[in-house]
Amino acid sequence: GAVVSQHPSWVICKSGTSVKIECRSLDFQATTMFWYRQFPKQSLMLMATSNEGSKATYEQGVEKDKFLINHASLTLSTLTVTSAHPEDSSFYICSAPRASGVWETQYFGPGTRLLVL
Amino acid sequence: GDSVTQMEGPVTLSEEAFLTINCTYTATGYPSLFWYVQYPGEGLQLLLKATKADDKGSNKGFEATYRKETTSFHLEKGSVQVSDSAVYFCALSDKTGNQFYFGTGTSLTVIP
Numbered sequence: 001g002a003v004v005s006q007h008p009s010w011v012i013c014k015s016g017t018s019v020k021i022e023c024r025s026l027d028f029q030a031t032t033m034f035w036y037r038q039f040p041k042q043s044l045m046l047m048a049t050s051n052e053g054s055k056a057t058y059e060q061g062v063e064k065d066k067f068l069i070n071h072a073s074l075t076l077s078t079l080t081v082t083s084a085h086p087e088d089s090s091f092y093i094c095s096a097p098r099a100s101g102v103w104e105t106q107y108f109g110p111g112t113r114l115l116v117l
Numbered sequence: 118g119d120s121v122t123q124m125e126g127p128v129t130l131s132e133e134a135f136l137t138i139n140c141t142y143t144a145t146g147y148p149s150l151f152w153y154v155q156y157p158g159e160g161l162q163l164l165l166k167a168t169k170a171d172d173k174g175s176n177k178g179f180e181a182t183y184r185k186e187t188t189s190f191h192l193e194k195g196s197v198q199v200s201d202s203a204v205y206f207c208a209l210s211d212k213t214g215n216q217f218y219f220g221t222g223t224s225l226t227v228i229p
Contacts, residue, residue: 043121043220106163108162110160
């Protein structure tokens with residue numbers, strides 16, 4: 001079963017509005033979570049690293065004021081797309097590492113499809 | 118920088134056919150290599166991995182060998198099933214396992 005969930009799975013919004021996407025680790029704690037976006041027929045691109053208790057770390061070219069990340073607890077990270085525009089329409093995926101012995105396995109959420117009209 | 122290139126799809130095969138999905142990578146250092154699978158409506162799931170050269174990852178009949186000389190990690194399965202229909206992503210990570218680079222994904226449809 002899924003160990004990382006995302007909500008909502010699909011959202012349509014008007015241009016200029018803000019949209020919040022939640023990422024939850026269901027049965028483990030994650031001090032770090034990752035946010036990716038995927039455009040059609042393109043790779044997943046890492047946007048930012050969400051850190052519990054501190055500021056998120058953004059990849060080069062990602063606007064931190066536009067994509068607000070809050071790691072509210074050890075099981076929840078939120079991504080808010082502020083003042084969304086049609087070019088923000090994309091598939092957003094989060095992941096969280098879960099320790100298994102000496103190896104950490106990344107568990108990915110099912111993704112959130114955002115369509116901005 | 119690090120990157121992954123995988124064959125474009127979509128790929129359509131008949132049941133019991135042989136599958137190959139090509140993946141090549143560019144990386145500094147010695148990355149770990151992964152194949153992830155995404156079934157419809159679900160999240161990415163780790164299919165197999167290899168952490169060093171000549172390692173072979175295998176799971177559910179799928180195999181991939183870490184080839185440093187050709188910088189490749191091609192996914193193979195000898196006999197695909199309808200239930201294998203999904204999107205397959207090749208990926209690499211540094212040794213921390215946190216920074217991932219993904220290919221564009223290859224959609225596979227297996228028809229009865």
